[in-house]
Amino acid sequence: MVSDVTNAPAIASTAAPADGLRLAVDLGGLAMKNPLTVASGTFASGREYAALWQGTLGGGSPAPPLSLLGALTTKGVSARPWEGNVGVRIAESASGILNSIGLQNPGVEAFCSGDLAWLAAQDVPVIVNVSGHSVEEYCAVVERLEREKAVSAYELNISCPNVDCGGMAFGTSPAAAERVTRACREATARPLVVKLTPNVTDVTEIARACEAGGADALSLINTVAGMAIDARARRPVFDRVVAGLSGPAVKPVALYAVHRVSRAVGLPLLGMGGVATVEDVVEFLLAGATAVAVGTWNFHDPLALPHLLEGLEAWCEEQGVADVHELIGGLR
Ligand SMILES: Cc1cc2nc3c(=O)[nH]c(=O)nc-3n(C[C@H](O)[C@H](O)[C@H](O)COP(=O)(O)O)c2cc1C
Incomplete structure (x- = not known):
């Protein structure tokens, strides 16, 4: 997938929605x-994106570049x-990539003194994605x-292996999903988003x-389990064999999951999986995603x-949409 930094919009035109258009949502x-x-x-x-956006978009805007986002998820x-994992970490596949990063990160203390301290000055709501190998580890991060x-909300990544249940x-x-959600719920009054894996029989x-x-909300989907094989070496590409598929290849899977979950629960949804175009964004909203x-x-x-x-602003204007809520769950 080749990077493309051409046709950059100006920050000024993205900072404020077109006249009268309401894009604000509550997740x-x-x-x-x-x-x-x-x-x-x-x-x-x-x-890194902030530096790139600032340099490319310019526009003389005094606002921090990330402030144009509805929220930033870490x-x-x-x-x-x-x-994190050893060996190959990312491999391309048709219309997507497979990754086996292993959730590498410096831990919550280094995060607080480093990236979070920087994020506090960016004027954007911060959703911190939380990983753990046990209920206690998730709670320790939230606590x-x-x-x-600087933290506005949590997103629990419950695709992590549970060491207390044989790594499942x-x-x-x-039962495990409810247990970890409830324990974190007891640790915070902030918005709690739980991120679902598609690698189940019934999401x-x-x-x-x-x-x-x-x-308070659910996000979906995390990556789809897959593998890659090096035919000449006759070996799996990834040391752990399994890797997570993402990108446009997974969009139909993600849309269907959002559609089904939106009908099964009363919670707002954060939809994702293969989004690349404005039409993709609108499709997720129509399927029932709030963000x-x-x-x-x-x-x-x-x-x-x-x-x-x-x-999105141009699409709404062209389609006569005055408020993004007209699209959310608006599938006919
Ligand atoms: C390189 C890479 C790293 C990721 N790391 C995380 C992570 O730390 N926590 C998490 O919940 N999901 C993680 N994901 C999953 C994504 O957040 C997202 O759910 C998934 O990739 C589907 O969206 P996409 O097709 O737009 O990438 C990662 C995905 C990729 C490609």
Whole structure:
């Protein structure tokens, strides 16, 4: 997937919606000025993108460049540093990529003193993506972050292996998903988003369990389990064999999951999986998402978010949409 930084919109034109157009949404208590955010792990904490956007978009705007986002979602943060996986970490596939990063991160303390301190000055709501190997580890991250004003919401990545259950992902068991949601619910009054994995038989069962556990919103989908093989070497490409598929290849899977979950629970949804165009954003809204995250496409077009925001405004104007809520769940 080749990067494309041409045809950059000006920050000034993306900072304020077109006249009269209402883009603001509420994601389970998280106020977003527009429905767009980034998917965890594809944007780090935004420092590199901010520098690029500032340099490319310019526009003489005094606003920090990331402030055009409805929210910024961070890379996964764990209680202690995680080293990540060895070997190949990303491989291309048709219309997407496979990744096996292993949720590498420096741990919550380094996150607070580093990226979070920087994010505090960016004038954008921050959703911290939380990883853990046990309920206690998830809670430890949330409890530490409760001391930080810069955090607006949490997104629990329940695709992590649960060491107390033989390494089975929390998000594949309704009981484990409900348990970790409830424990984190008790640790915070901030908006709590729980991120679902598509690698289950019935995603609505897990969605209902998270709702019962006290989630304010759900996000979906995380990556789809897959593998790649090096034919000449006759070996798996990834040391752990399995990797996570993302990008346009997964969009139909993601749309269907959002559609089904929106009918199964009463919670607002953050939809993601393969979003690349304005039509993709609108399709997720129609399927029932209140907000939409862009992930892998940031690697193809590092200006994807400013492009999509500008495109969404133009699309709404062209279609006579005055408020984005006309689209949310508006599938006929
Ligand atoms: C390189 C990479 C790293 C990711 N890291 C995380 C992570 O730390 N936490 C998480 O919940 N999801 C993570 N994801 C999953 C994405 O947030 C998103 O759910 C998924 O990629 C589908 O969206 P997309 O097709 O737009 O990328 C990662 C995805 C990629 C490609």
